[in-house]
Amino acid sequence: MKLTLTQILDFPKRYRANLINSLSGVKTPVLVGTKNQANATNLSIFNSLLHIGAHPPLLGILCRPNNTPRHTLNNILETGHYTLNFIPQNLIERAHQTSAKYPASISEFEACHIEPLWTDFNAPYVKESPIRIGMEFKEQLDIKINGTLLIIGEIKEVYIEDSKIDEEGNALMTAHDISSIVGLNAYHVAKRLYKLSYAEPDEKLIKTE
Amino acid sequence: MKLTLTQILDFPKRYRANLINSLSGVKTPVLVGTKNQANATNLSIFNSLLHIGAHPPLLGILCRPNNTPRHTLNNILETGHYTLNFIPQNLIERAHQTSAKYPASISEFEACHIEPLWTDFNAPYVKESPIRIGMEFKEQLDIKINGTLLIIGEIKEVYIEDSKIDEEGNALMTAHDISSIVGLNAYHVAKRLYKLSYAEPDEKLIKTE
Numbered sequence: 001m002k003l004t005l006t007q008i009l010d011f012p013k014r015y016r017a018n019l020i021n022s023l024s025g026v027k028t029p030v031l032v033g034t035k036n037q038a039n040a041t042n043l044s045i046f047n048s049l050l051h052i053g054a055h056p057p058l059l060g061i062l063c064r065p066n067n068t069p070r071h072t073l074n075n076i077l078e079t080g081h082y083t084l085n086f087i088p089q090n091l092i093e094r095a096h097q098t099s100a101k102y103p104a105s106i107s108e109f110e111a112c113h114i115e116p117l118w119t120d121f122n123a124p125y126v127k128e129s130p131i132r133i134g135m136e137f138k139e140q141l142d143i144k145i146n147g148t149l150l151i152i153g154e155i156k157e158v159y160i161e162d163s164k165i166d167e168e169g170n171a172l173m174t175a176h177d178i179s180s181i182v183g184l185n186a187y188h189v190a191k192r193l194y195k196l197s198y199a200e201p202d203e204k205l206i207k208t209e
Numbered sequence: 210m211k212l213t214l215t216q217i218l219d220f221p222k223r224y225r226a227n228l229i230n231s232l233s234g235v236k237t238p239v240l241v242g243t244k245n246q247a248n249a250t251n252l253s254i255f256n257s258l259l260h261i262g263a264h265p266p267l268l269g270i271l272c273r274p275n276n277t278p279r280h281t282l283n284n285i286l287e288t289g290h291y292t293l294n295f296i297p298q299n300l301i302e303r304a305h306q307t308s309a310k311y312p313a314s315i316s317e318f319e320a321c322h323i324e325p326l327w328t329d330f331n332a333p334y335v336k337e338s339p340i341r342i343g344m345e346f347k348e349q350l351d352i353k354i355n356g357t358l359l360i361i362g363e364i365k366e367v368y369i370e371d372s373k374i375d376e377e378g379n380a381l382m383t384a385h386d387i388s389s390i391v392g393l394n395a396y397h398v399a400k401r402l403y404k405l406s407y408a409e410p411d412e413k414l415i416k417t418e
Contacts, residue, residue: 003367008266011378017263018378023342023367024260024268025237025295026382026389026399050259050271051233053355054226057217059233062259086234093405093414100408111410133232141350145361146262152354158212158232169220169227170392173235179402180235180389183379186404190235190389190397196302197394199309201320205302 021047022183026190028173029181031095032061033083033109033116033124034075041116041124042071043108045098047181049084050150057155059084059135064148071104076151080137081122085129087179092187095179121157130178131171132159170195230256231392235399237382238390240304241270242292242318242325242333243284250325250333251280252317254307256390258293259359266364268293268344273357280313285360289346290331294338296388301396304388330366339387340380341368379404 008016027047035041052058061084063073076082087095091114098108109116109124116124121134135153142149164172173180173190180188197206217225236256244250261267270293272282285291296304300323307317318325318333325333330343344362351358373381382389382399389397406415 001369001371003369005266005363005365008364008367009264013264015378016266019374019380020263020266020268020364021260022378022380022382023266023340023364024258025239025387026235027237028234030234048259049233050257051230052271052352053357054229055218055222056355057214057225057229057232058355059229062261089402092402093416096405097408097414100410100412102410106410131232139352139354141352141359143261143348143350143361145348146265146267148262150350150359152352154214155217155229155232156214158217160210160212162210165228169224169231170395171228171231173231173391174397178234180399182382182399182401185407186379187402188383188399189402190391190399192391193298193301193388193396193398195395196305199306201309201311201315203309205305207302 018183022186026180026182026188028178029087029095031085031087031098031126031129032072033085033126034072034079035123036075036078041107041109042075043098043112043114043126044072045095047184052152058138058152059155060150060152062148063151073149073151076137079122082135082137082153083121083123083125084133084135085126086131088128088130088177089179089189091128092179096185130161130164133157227392231395235389235391235397237387238296238304240294240296240307240335240338241281242294242335243281243288244332245284245287250316250318251284252307252321252323252335253281254304256393261361267347267361268342268364269359269361271357272360282358282360285346288331291344291346291362292330292332292334293342293344294335295340297337297339297386298388298398300337301388305394339370339373342366
């Protein structure tokens with residue numbers, strides 16, 4: 001069937017949100033860990049991780065200014081640092097619960113029974129997470145058309161088991177038992193099919209396990 | 210192990226690109242179909258689909274100005290329209306081949322043996338794609354820190370089988386036999402685990418198939 005923009009705008013709000021979110025495909029949710037200057041912590045699930053560049057190593061997340069993650073955004077701008085924590089399968093339900101609208105005075109680490117991990121980094125990690133990334137805020141882009149913000153940070157450190165990076169540098173998103181998501185609430189796991197070689201005109205691709 | 214920014218910057222270029230790309234998790238690649246004003250077509254695979262908002266329905270893709278997708282970017286800015294086409298498993302190798310650096314005079318539709326589908330929309334679709342989205346360019350954001358561009362468009366129309374949207378509006382990314390990717394070249398399929406209800410403070414999440 002064909003859906004037109006008019007039909008999409010006429011759908012009930014939640015139905016439309018599910019449809020448009022799911023049309024961005026499979027994503028990997030991360031828990032974003034922050035603290036404010038008074039050391040009060042916040043933890044929030046984001047489904048909008050975006051690769052911005054490898055040199056310098058940059059990742060982006062999308063923030064909705066009028067929504068719960070505002071606490072996260074405020075903390076990032078206040079301290080300049082945040083953590084990205086991938087979600088193993090046995091953490092999915094508690095990670096999803098961080099999307100509830102808790103008041104700023106409540107830490108999702110406590111409310112959702114997720115143990116923080118403190119290091120010398122200026123933001124809390126999630127102890128159970130198999131891949132943890134320490135980020136430094138670099139750039140904020142204001143998206144005019146709907147008031148959302150793209151927050152770009154530089155990777156300062158990565159915690160990952162060495163056996164979980166393949167010989168070409170790829171982090172193994174399945175071996176880590178990392179969860180994926182479609183839309184706002186449909187959790188998935190990814191299974192690796194194969195790798196393809198770098199594409200060149202008129203050269204046959206090589207397929208490897 | 211812990212990797213520091215210094216270590217990451219010291220990795221060989223390709224290894225670092227794989228690592229940082231894979232650290233943005235599982236993504237769903239799309240083929241972006243465009244034409245220029247002289248009706249010459251272009252098709253290029255992008256791994257950077259980002260949900261920007263549902264009302265209006267907006268999706269973003271990231272463009273590297275000094276790379277192959279420049280043809281795509283030029284065409285989008287020239288015509289104002291482009292298509293996003295999801296990739297079924299039997300299209301993966303030909304879709305990956307579109308990332309080869311073909312000269313502007315060659316259409317990847319022909320070079321990679323991918324059949325275009327022409328409708329009354331101002332850009333070519335991919336005939337074999339099970340979900341096809343017609344997009345209208347809305348906003349360009351220049352990312353200062355590395356010169357990349359976030360291109361934001363509005364969804365004008367969606368082609369999808371009705372049976373492939375669930376009762377809550379979620380497009381079924383697995384039932385469609387849609388491919389996912391980790392990093393630059395590791396293709397995956399996603400398997401749905403379960404859905405969780407909307408999270409509220411102090412309410413138990415409901416898990417459904």
